[in-house]
Amino acid sequence: MAVSSDVLRPPRAVVRRTSGNWALQAALDRRGLGPVAGVDEAGRGACAGPLVIASCVLRPGDAAKFDGLTDSKLLTAAARDRMFDVVRARAVDFAVVVVPASEIDLIGVHVANIEGMRRAVARLTTHPGYVLVDGFRVPGLTAPSMPVVKGDQAAACVAAASVLAKVTRDRIMSGLHEELPAYGFHVHKGYSTAEHSSALLEHGPSAEHRWSYANVTSAAVAHGLRPPRRVVRSMAALGVVQNGEPPAIGVASSRRGGARIR
Structure with missing residues (x-):
């Protein structure tokens, strides 16, 4: 049937x-x-x-x-x-x-x-x-x-x-702006605006920044700063940075499929 x-x-x-x-x-x-x-x-x-x-x-x-x-x-x-x-x-x-x-x-x-x-x-x-x-x-x-x-x-x-x-x-x-007023977080909310990028280059990144992002690590290198924690660089993070500039820092592969700042 x-x-x-x-x-x-x-x-x-x-x-x-x-x-x-x-x-x-x-x-x-x-x-x-x-x-x-x-x-x-x-x-x-x-x-x-x-x-x-x-x-x-x-x-x-x-x-x-x-x-x-x-x-x-x-x-x-x-x-x-x-x-x-x-x-x-x-x-x-x-x-x-x-x-x-x-x-x-x-x-x-x-x-x-x-x-x-x-x-x-x-x-x-x-x-x-x-x-x-x-x-x-x-x-x-x-x-x-x-x-x-x-x-x-x-x-x-x-x-x-x-x-x-x-x-x-x-x-x-x-x-966070109350704790770190130099960056203007209350205005741009942490996005890569011109104002934020300028503050990042002037003061270097804080612990509240994402050190796996290439624009943050580039600013850190300019100030001679090391990551405050273990950082795994992912392709997704690389895709967010301004102008697609490569990170000015050594990168090693990791088992998670990203890369690790060294």
Whole structure:
């Protein structure tokens, strides 16, 4: 007896454009794949300060309470702060992971990002049925997952995670400015702006800088400074530096697949 193809293949979930950035989450919820968690990070491209990763589960049908929710980078600082409070108050669950510069230097920024996303999902007390990740696949999550291109704009739960991660990190960087005012962390938040690059060259890197990044090690060499900790140079870190300049320092290969400053 032939088996109907409808038994083998369930109906496709319909994603309604009119649902905006809630459409994907709503489609997964309708197919019984919720709760849906979104995951995003802040600070991957910075050369100082931590990497912050957040996960967030929003309540289905709660879109009206999150008017204006989108990619945190597209919001003003005031709008981000307001949305940060809304997310914390109304989310079903959320978790925030802070990966310090020392850990990024030890394992590389991409590995730190992947491991941070795993931690952020694992720390949710509400176990997700599905996870949406901004941009790229993350193996080893505790639930089925899917990468979403521009997920912080396409999926509300990812946008909420983006807000949690960015506001948390911005506040950390403003706090670091109180300790290290010479670098202007409260303005550029550790990214390689002209102002930051100038301060880095003038003062040399601090312990809060990522010594695995070539622009930081170049500034250290200019000041005769040695890394304050073990540093593994990764290709991801090299890709972030300005102008693609090679590091002015010896590099040896490591078993982690990167390279080690010597």
